[in-house]
Structure formats: C-alpha cells, structure tokens
Amino acid sequence: MQTWRIQVMAELAITFLGTGTSQGVPFVACDCPVCRSDDPRDKRLRSSILVEAEDVTILVDTTPDLRTQALRQNLRRLDAVIFTHSHTDHVAGFDDLRRFCELADRPMPVYASPHTMADLRRAFYYAFDGQHAYRNYVRPEPHEVTAPFRLGSVEIIPAEVPHGKMLVYGYIFARHGRKLAAYFSDCHHVPPDVIAQILGIPVLIIDALRHEPHPSHLSLQEALDVAAAASAQRAYLTHIGHDLGHEETGKLLPPHIRLAHDGLRLEI
C-alpha cells in the first residue's frame, strides 16, 4: 500500500533568539518568582528573531547576547541583518557579526532607518570607516531603509511605531505578495495606518512588557488589543519583563495568542 504524503513547505520560519526586555530575564540580583523560576521558558535573552526562507536567512537586531544566541542555534550563515532601532539591547552585539563576515568572506548587508544607521555609525565607527576591512573584522554594507525592500524572495516592509519619544521600525515580512508575519518588538502604540497594513496577518509578534502600562512599551492588555484590532490569526508576545511568568501568564491568554520563548520556532 502506498502512502501519500503532501509535504507543505513553510513559506517562512521565524525563530525567537531572545524574548526578553532590555535586562533579559532573570534580572541580575533579582529574587522574584519569575527570575528564580526553573522553567527554561522564563530564561529570556534580549529580543531578536531569525527569519528564514528557503533562499535567505535574516537576523533582526544584534543584541548583546548575539554570540550566545548564535551558538545556541548553531547559526552558521547570515545573509543580512535588519535593525528595528538603536537602543543598546538591540545593537550591542553588532561586533559579533564579524564571525559571519569571516565565514562568508564578504561584508554583511545591514539594513536600518537613517536615524538608526547614524547611531550604528557613531557607536561602531571602526566598522564603518573602511580602515579595518580585515577578513575577520565586522564589515557592514550599509543600506538605509525608507521603503519596502527585498532580500531574496522575502519582501520586507518597514512600519513606524512610537517607542517612547522615538519612532522605531517594526517590520512586515511577505513572500509572493502575501504578508506572512509582522514583528513589533518595541512600541507603546500601533497607529491605525499600521494596523491597516497588517489586518488578518497570519503571525503578529508584538511587544508585551508587563501588566502595568509603560511609556515606551505595550502592556499585556494593550498587546492583546492590538492583536484584536489587527485580527491577527496568531500572535506571539515578546520583549517580556520579569512580571510575566510563562506558565501563569499563558493561562490568561486566548488560544491563538501565546507568550513567545527563547528558541521557539514558528513555521508559517
């Protein structure tokens, strides 16, 4: 008897390299129940995702934990890096891109808003000044992002969202004209024009810092409200502080909304 199998290839895979707030979880020297939890899903490195299609591997943000994250995922290739914004928890691992430059023996395409790129150039001036273009040094190939762009078969649509006093980028990922996922790691609000761009999105990944409101981040309830307003088919919460334990917070959520955790891989 022959077994028929329909193999459905994922259009896009997203792996959470980190799901923590700027201090990660546990916080240093914190004895709260979440920081002392034995649940590995309560161990959160700084927020970052890896986006993979069959032809391209894209890193979003270079956290201070990048080396640890790359080792944990056995990451061996990066085709490009895109940045949401220049806060330290999203850029401090920039120098660790050197290894990927060395492995591929080429500069690393780096995509960021003009403001974020200017911050990267200031903080990591030695990488951009062209005077240290050694094989095993970080060699960025800068691309300023002001409009949608493509990396291989993946279309990447930047969307500005407010994060404290700044505007930062969220990104919408599409393939073959179909929006598949949106990533808004740091925002305290998602404006109606951005909601309109992600209506019915299969996967929304959204900032949910804690229960209490915060001037720069969405609270859990606010994140749920964004997911509802966008009619997201599924939503994953990220950039999570130590107020939200994985297990008990999960019980508060509807089935199509989950807390992300480090190492979680979504296939879309």
Added chain:
Amino acid sequence: MQTWRIQVMAELAITFLGTGTSQGVPFVACDCPVCRSDDPRDKRLRSSILVEAEDVTILVDTTPDLRTQALRQNLRRLDAVIFTHSHTDHVAGFDDLRRFCELADRPMPVYASPHTMADLRRAFYYAFDGQHAYRNYVRPEPHEVTAPFRLGSVEIIPAEVPHGKMLVYGYIFARHGRKLAAYFSDCHHVPPDVIAQILGIPVLIIDALRHEPHPSHLSLQEALDVAAAASAQRAYLTHIGHDLGHEETGKLLPPHIRLAHDGLRLEI
C-alpha cells in the same frame, strides 16, 4: 585537646568573569577541537575580572557578556568599574551597569583613561548626557584616570602597554602599600618600565592569545617571557583564543603559570 588555627584572610580576591578573546570560545560555527570541547574550562566568555577586598568590589571592563557573567557569579553589588580600553569586547556590556545603579540607587563610578572615556561617551552618549537619569538607567559617574588612585583600601596603578596601534591600560592592584596583582588583558608587549613596576608581583594576569605571534596580543611564549622577566610569583594567562585548549596547554606550562578559566577565583 585544643586546636590552634591561624586564619589568614585574603588581602584581595580576583574572580575571572571571562577569559576569552574578543569572539569568546567557542567561536560561532567553529568545529575545531577546542570549540567542540566538553571541558567547561574551554568555555570562555569575553575577558573581565572582579576584584574584591573586604571593603570594595570592583569590576574591570564591561564585556558584552556582563549580564551573563553577573548572573553566573550572583553578583549583587559593584562599587566601581575600571576600564582597560574601549575595544568592543571590553565595553559592549556598559548598559548592563544599569542594574547595579538601580540596586544601589546611585550613579556608578567609572574609571578610564581620557581616550577610553571619550569612546564610552560617544558609544553610550545617552548615559552621559544627564537627560536619562532614571533610577533604573545606567548613570555613570566618570573619573578620568591619569595616575594611581584609590577605591576604598585598594590602590590602583594604571600602566600603559601597547595593544596593536593603541596604548591601553593594564592595572596594578595594591593594598597597604604592597602590590598584590597586575592585570594586563590586552597587549603585545610589556615595556621595561612596566616590568620594573611589577617585579616579584604575587599574581600576574597576562594576555596569551595563542601560540602564533599576533600584532595586538602576546603569544603564549611571549606571555611566559613577560612572567619570567617580571619574576612573577604566579601567573595566570587570559584573553585566550580557540588555539589553546585548557588541558593540553596546561601540560606545557611550568607549575607557577596556569591558564585561567571562567569562574576561577584567586585569593591573594
């Protein structure tokens, strides 16, 4: 029968928070024997030490691994941070000082050469500009180092050593007028006037990147030569790359010279 015990309190304790080169060990995506070693002493975060006397706890450098290092050591207090130089592997964790500012509810005294301080001010401008002095933000209290200074009972003597095209600081730690330890994490040479300052030092901690010479770092043999020239009573090698496996390299060393490893604590 009465047992007499003479309790000798350590004058100074030094804990290695990291002993690795700028990429740490293992390197990302490296299959060499040291990078694939199961020996925990071959797992090296970026180089940093903690210096403790009974009245003061001092961190030397803020590596990108600082949060991980602080959690691993259950570090709950830092009285000051001193910097050797501003290369990314020694400063990228600067923002993680925020937690120690929050815990102590005060700015963090930060000591560095004028050049290093200028680099810190550029890379972490938001910490120095006085506009983000929130309780849980990093709040440095900058001190430019051009001469010996004291932190509590510990005297700290900077000594310039060449590191590639730069001059960086090594530090000599003394108490009660007695030099106890010297830390030279990054140098390709130790000049005679610095050797003269550390003659007979109880503990020398010295850069030993690999077997082959390197334009910015000491090789293993060069490090041994420095230890001999300084008549160091004991020497510990640090800033170690993936060429030097802990076990097999240890067999090449005289008994008073050891490879350091992450977590090693010396009492002097």
